[in-house]
Amino acid sequence: MNIVKTISEIQKKIKKYKSEGKTVGFVPTMGFFHEGHLSLMDIAKEKCDIVVVSLFVNPTQFAPGEDLDIYPRNFERDEKLAISAGVDILFYPDLDEIYPKGYLTYIYTEQLSSILCGKFRKEHFQGVTTIVAKLFNIVQPNIAVFGQKDYQQAIIIKRMVRDLNFPIKIILGPIIRERDGIAMSSRNKYLSKEERDQAKIINIALKKAKEEFDSGIIEANIIKENIRKKIQTSDLARIEYIEIVNSVNLDSIKSVKSGTFAAVAVYYGKTRLIDNIDF
Numbered sequence: 001m002n003i004v005k006t007i008s009e010i011q012k013k014i015k016k017y018k019s020e021g022k023t024v025g026f027v028p029t030m031g032f033f034h035e036g037h038l039s040l041m042d043i044a045k046e047k048c049d050i051v052v053v054s055l056f057v058n059p060t061q062f063a064p065g066e067d068l069d070i071y072p073r074n075f076e077r078d079e080k081l082a083i084s085a086g087v088d089i090l091f092y093p094d095l096d097e098i099y100p101k102g103y104l105t106y107i108y109t110e111q112l113s114s115i116l117c118g119k120f121r122k123e124h125f126q127g128v129t130t131i132v133a134k135l136f137n138i139v140q141p142n143i144a145v146f147g148q149k150d151y152q153q154a155i156i157i158k159r160m161v162r163d164l165n166f167p168i169k170i171i172l173g174p175i176i177r178e179r180d181g182i183a184m185s186s187r188n189k190y191l192s193k194e195e196r197d198q199a200k201i202i203n204i205a206l207k208k209a210k211e212e213f214d215s216g217i218i219e220a221n222i223i224k225e226n227i228r229k230k231i232q233t234s235d236l237a238r239i240e241y242i243e244i245v246n247s248v249n250l251d252s253i254k255s256v257k258s259g260t261f262a263a264v265a266v267y268y269g270k271t272r273l274i275d276n277i278d279f
């Protein structure tokens with residue numbers, strides 16, 4: 001596996017692969033790999049000749065006071081995991097390679113970026129679309145793979161790709177869960193033992209919502225209320241939002257049907273967890 005630090009070097013390598021007729025699959029990450037990341041790398045490997053993974057903790061998607069400084073990092077561990085996943089290039093740029101002095105340009109996908117998580121994390125999605133657009137321009141992959149846990153992020157990126165004509169196919173990988181159902185996330189590391197234990201309720205509440213829908217309940221308000229009640233049985237949970245939305249424009253819906261999904265954000269202490277389930 002090649003570890004590449006500069007844009008000029010990765011572009012040279014990609015150009016060579018493409019001149020040999022090879023396809024490039026890309027997985028953008030902020031590192032601290034878990035099985036969720038590795039499953040996205042597997043998908044890229046299955047679909048393309050070459051797998052490129054970027055590892056960059058992107059400061060523009062964190063608001064002041066969020067967890068940028070303490071975001072978990074362990075390059076040596078990530079390097080080993082990427083090798084074992086069969087990654088060809090690990091792109092690991094420094095901050096000023098990506099945002100040199102005088103950087104001024106941002107990408108913003110309107111509407112979709114200011115609802116759900118965007119209502120509470122005001123500049124978050126602008127940071128995400130900006131870094132992803134830059135990485136797409138740098139890597140020029142044929143496909144890019146994102147996790148379905150960050151459902152809103154995935155939908156925004158799909159819209160950005162469509163609106164800005166990136167010739168890249170976006171593929172979503174399913175949520176990978178711990179044995180007790182909690183969605184894998186680098187941020188799970190912040191949870192105390194008790195918080196971690198109680199956070200299982202999020203997935204239990206979402207699975208129950210799906211069962212309710214399968215048994216014929218379609219009123220979004222009833223299903224949302226039942227999710228709320230279930231999560232509130234965990235006394236450490238502080239619910240930020242529970243929404244049921246369609247998966248094209250994230251509009252809130254009244255009647256649940258297939259193609260819609262329930263999304264939640266819940267704090268345990270200072271740790272903000274998100275999760276979702278498709279109906």
Ligand code: PAF
Nearest residue numbers: 028029030058128131150
């Ligand atoms: O999902 C993430 O880890 C990040 O938001 C991403 C897509 C790598 C952009 O920094």
